[in-house]
Amino acid sequence: MDHVTIAERGYANSLTERRPAVSADRLIAELVPPPRFAHARFATYIPDAAEPSQSAARDLLSERAAAWSGGGSGGKSGIRGLLRRSSSAAGGEGRGVYLDGGYGVGKTHLLASLWHETEGPKVYGTFVEYTNLVGALGFGPTVAHLATQRLVCIDEFELDDPGDTVLVSTLLTRLAEAGVQLAATSNTLPGQLGEGRFAAADFLREIQGLAARFTAVRIEGRDYRRRDGASAPDPLSDASVRGYADGGESRFVDDFDALVKHLSTLHPSRYGALLDGVEALGLLGVRPIEDQNAALRFVVFVDRLYDRSVPVLASGVAADRLFTPELLGGGYRKKYLRAVSRLISLTKAGAALVA
Structure with missing residues (x-):
C-alpha cells in the first residue's frame, strides 16, 4: 500500500x-482487563465438561475473590487465615494463585473474573505492561504505586531474558512483603520460567523464589477457540x-x-x-x-x-x-x-x- x-x-x-x-498516566489508567474481558465473570466462564480442572480452577478463584474481598472474615488477619486454608486445600502454601495451562483454556477469562469480583484497589495487566510501567515510571515509583493495591493480576506471565527474571522477582517480593495479593496466568509452570531461552541455571534462585510465591493451579483442556475443529x-x-x-x-x-x-x-x-x-x-x-x-x-x-x-x-x-x-x-x-x-x-x- x-x-x-x-x-x-x-x-x-x-x-x-x-x-x-503513551504517557505514564495512560499506562496506569489502562491497568484494567482489556475490552474483550470487560464483562468476564465466573458465571460466564464455560468449563469443558470433559476437563474437571477447569471448573475446579473457577471454584478456587471464586473462593479467593471472596477471601481477598473480606469474605466476612473481618480484617487482614481474617483474610490471611482464610487464604492459608484455601492454599492448603489447593495443595500449596503460595501467597498468590498461578494458573498454568495451554493456550485457549480460559485462563485470561478466569483472571479477569477474579479481578472483577475482588474488591479494590486492584490492577490488572499483562507481564509486558508491567515491565513497560517500570520503564516509564522507574522501579521505585512502580513499587510504590502497586504496593497500595489489594490485588495485582498478571496475565501472560513470562520471562524472556535474565534481566526480567531479576526485575520481576524483586518486584513481586516487595509487593508480597507489602501484603498485596498476587494472581497470574502463564503457559509455563513458575519453576520452569526461562527454560529454553537463557541459562536458567544461572538464575535458579530467582526462579525458585518466584515459584514459592504462588500456588500453582493446572488447567487442562483443548483450545476453546478451536473446539469445533x-x-x-x-x-x-x-x-x-x-x-x-x-x-x-x-x-x-x-x-x-x-x-x-x-x-x-x-x-x-x-x-x-x-x-x-x-x-x-x-x-x-x-x-x-x-x-x-x-x-x-x-x-x-x-x-x-x-x-x-x-x-x-x-x-x-x-x-x-x-x-x-x-x-x-x-x-x-x-x-x-x-x-x-x-x-x-x-x-x-x-x-x-x-x-
Whole structure:
C-alpha cells in the first residue's frame, strides 16, 4: 500500500502512518482487563465438561475473590487465615494463585473474573505492561504505586531474558512483603520460567523464589477457540482486503512486511495506542516470519489486537503458517502457538465481514 494512495484518500488508514505517544498516566489508567474481558465473570466462564480442572480452577478463584474481598472474615488477619486454608486445600502454601495451562483454556477469562469480583484497589495487566510501567515510571515509583493495591493480576506471565527474571522477582517480593495479593496466568509452570531461552541455571534462585510465591493451579483442556475443529480460514484476495478497508476511516490496511518493520520502530508499550479507533485491520501479503525478534514483537501486537477484538482481513498465507517451523521448535513455541490461536479467531471474524 503506497503512501500516495493513502494521502489521496484524505485520512490515515495505515498503521505505518501512526507513531503514538503513551504517557505514564495512560499506562496506569489502562491497568484494567482489556475490552474483550470487560464483562468476564465466573458465571460466564464455560468449563469443558470433559476437563474437571477447569471448573475446579473457577471454584478456587471464586473462593479467593471472596477471601481477598473480606469474605466476612473481618480484617487482614481474617483474610490471611482464610487464604492459608484455601492454599492448603489447593495443595500449596503460595501467597498468590498461578494458573498454568495451554493456550485457549480460559485462563485470561478466569483472571479477569477474579479481578472483577475482588474488591479494590486492584490492577490488572499483562507481564509486558508491567515491565513497560517500570520503564516509564522507574522501579521505585512502580513499587510504590502497586504496593497500595489489594490485588495485582498478571496475565501472560513470562520471562524472556535474565534481566526480567531479576526485575520481576524483586518486584513481586516487595509487593508480597507489602501484603498485596498476587494472581497470574502463564503457559509455563513458575519453576520452569526461562527454560529454553537463557541459562536458567544461572538464575535458579530467582526462579525458585518466584515459584514459592504462588500456588500453582493446572488447567487442562483443548483450545476453546478451536473446539469445533475448524482450521485457519483461507486467506482473502488483496482486492477483498482493500475493498473492505476502503469502506470507512476506521478501517485500516497495511502491507504486512511494512507493518512488521514499523513495529520494530515502536516500543511495545505503544502497540495498544497504535490501534486506537481501529474498527478492522487489513493485512496484505502475510508471509511466515523468520526473524525471532520480529516474531516476538508480532506476538505482542496480536495480543493487543485480540484484547480489542479487532477483526483481521488478511491475504497471503493462512494464520497457522505465520511462524516458521524453526521458530515453533524453539523456546518460545507456546507464545507463538497462542498468537496463532488468537490470530485464527481474528481472521475468522475478518473473513465473516466480507463473506
